Amino acid sequence: MSAPLTATRAIGLVARREFLTQVRKKSFLISNGLILVAIVVGIVAMAFLGGGDDDRPRVGVVGTSGLSATLGTIGEATGIPLDLSELPDADAGRAQITDGEIDVALVPGDDGSVTALTESDIDSDLSALLDAAVAQQAQATALTERGVDPADIAAATARATVTVEAIDPPDPEQGQRIILSIVAVVVLYMQILMFGMYVAMGVVEEKSSRVVELLLSTLRPLQLLWGKILGIGAVGLLQLTAYGAVSVGAALATDTLTITGTALGVFASTLGWFVLGFAFFAVLYAAAGSMVSRQEDVNSTSGPLMFVILAMFFAAFSSIDDPEATWSTVLSWIPPFSAVLMPLRIAAGVATPLQIVGTVVLMIVTTALLGVVAAKIYQRSVLRIGRTVTWKEALGR
Known part of the structure; x- marks a missing residue:
């Protein structure tokens, strides 16, 4: 039993x-x-559709001027990072815009002006960034022509910044x-x-x-x-x-x-x-x-x-x-x-x-x-x- x-x-x-x-x-x-x-x-699809650098504006710059470096610096500082590339000439820029390889092609002129080639229109934030970069580049060129090193000016004004101290800072997470x-x-x-x-x-x-x-x-x-x-x-x-x-x-x-x-x-x-x-x-x-x-x-x-x-x-x-x-x-x-x-x-x-x-x-x-x-x-x-x-x-x- x-x-x-x-x-x-x-x-x-x-x-x-x-x-x-x-x-x-x-x-x-x-x-x-x-x-x-x-x-x-679902999670993999979300990762592919929502992230990465694919959302960065793609900007091509004709020539080897300092405009590309200025664009990159201002873009990072303003939270609008750019995907920058070098173009041999304006025709190459037009071809890449037509093929969808870039969004904007910048063609510097002899007088310091810059022509922005695009398929239809430029986003307002990107347009403001381009204006600031072109203005800064023109200022640097003008200072150099007058014997002033732009780096000295930048160093002298580096400390003139606004520091934000939030009482209740946002949680990034x-x-x-x-x-x-x-x-x-x-x-x-x-x-x-x-x-x-x-x-x-x-x-x-x-x-x-x-x-x-x-x-x-x-x-x-x-x-x-x-x-x-x-x-x-x-x-x-x-x-x-x-x-x-x-x-x-x-x-x-x-x-x-x-x-x-x-x-x-x-x-x-x-x-x-x-x-x-x-x-x-x-x-x-x-x-x-x-x-x-x-x-x-x-x-x-x-x-x-x-x-x-x-x-x-x-x-x-x-x-x-x-x-x-x-x-x-x-x-x-x-x-x-x-x-x-x-x-x-x-x-x-x-x-x-x-x-x-x-x-x-x-x-x-x-x-x-x-x-x-x-x-x-x-x-x-x-x-x-x-x-x-x-x-x-x-x-x-």
Whole structure:
């Protein structure tokens, strides 16, 4: 006669069964494979379409005068770097403009004037840059003709600059932080909602097919409950890890993301908060599923959970532009809102270590308390086949 299962081994067996059942499905493997490919293709396409030096104005200069050096210096100083090339003559410039190889060809005249050849028009910023470069070059030429070294003039005026001291300087990483925040919020919302529903549907499926009666002949209700939550949660964590690793890896490899430390920190925090957020809702979804006997009745008991998740999602999106708002800071301390607001605050760089630790502890304590209540509902409802168990019956003494 075999020895009875210990609680830990029983939960482990149920979790393993749930995990393998999900990951061995062809639909799971194919859909996730396609999503991972789509993520890589999308990020690579974004990198090719949005970056590089292809956006630099292409300017050709006829001759070997100092105009090219002046253009390059002013372009870098004004934040409009140019792609400069040398042209043998004006005809070569016209030919390259027609072929789309350059945007503007500059032809210096004998009197110091410069003719700008272009296909149709010149951008106003580029036009201002060209005017400044031509004027500076003409000034340098005039000074040289009068025996004054332009370098001496430049050295004498080098210190006559304006220094900008911003009280609240802009964050150069803000754009990337906002993108990371949005991605973290959307992914957490989808994963928590989807895998929470998987728990509820799995409980109802076992209950409606009477499989639960067979399982409970060798397992205790709580062992079955926690085994199911751990198994399905492991699938969700595996899927989220794959999505995150591929996304962050591709983004860093293509320089779509340049804030490596922040990106890895947000990735790690998203995984951690998924575990906490999923655990919070999974126990409640399992309880909601145990109260009904048909799949179509799940929404009647799990509907309130959907509203809470939606409220979390909208609250997080509303605070993306101002994660330091008082209402957002306060709400981030309240479970389960912490699960989506804290990764957002970490991405924005406004979460303190104390807040991170404090919200994690609050989330764990709250989940443990809800787990006790959910386990009570599950034990009282999972074997009651037929009509929907009311909350009063499920919670009654």
